[in-house]
Amino acid sequence: MAKRRPSGDGMVRKRDDGRWEGRIVVGRKENGDSIFRYVYAPTQKELSTKLRQHIDSYQGADLTEQSRMTLSEWLNQWLENMADTLRPNTLRNYRSYIENHIRPNLGDKQLARITPKDVQRFYEKLSDCLASSTVRRIHTTLHGTLKAAQQAHL
Structure with missing residues (x-):
């Protein structure tokens, strides 16, 4: 046996x-x-x-079943949920960071498969062409979205 x-x-x-x-x-x-x-x-x-x-x-x-969701899909959902709670300028800035930087680089990856190494490479790529304050703001946006995804068990 x-x-x-x-x-x-x-x-x-x-x-x-x-x-x-x-x-x-x-x-x-x-x-x-x-x-x-x-x-x-x-x-x-x-x-x-x-x-x-x-x-x-x-x-x-x-x-959950939604764990196969891509970061891009989650970003759409997250922005929708945050639209009522954020000031208009903050929401506009988040949309700009997401559309111009986060979505083109990490948007196609599944949420459950994003690794710290992926994020680190993303930040290194950004720091080559952007000011450190802009990279910090993009980090704040990405961190908020990923934290919300984690809390939603995604």
Whole structure:
């Protein structure tokens, strides 16, 4: 009889092609079905290491179906929600930063797949051609949008 893995430790199996596959549950859909993330490795030991890293990185996250939303889609939704609470000039500035800088560079990425490295590269690219005060304002805008996405479990 095979040993059972502890609860919350993911699922591990050997595939027909010889690779090892790991799967963890990172959230639930509206109908109650699980949302999975998959990890692959050539050996079971490597898979266990990768799986542990994924479990740690998703700790405390409770993703929803909207987690596949791109940053661009989220920015539209966020601006809509903020339109009533922001002053007109602030809203205009946020729209400008989003349309001219954030959307062209990071807009196509899924929210759940944006990494700190992506954001760091974005800031480095901006600092080559913009003043540091402008980069700081763009950072404030992006930080606010990502924080709101995190609070919405996206």
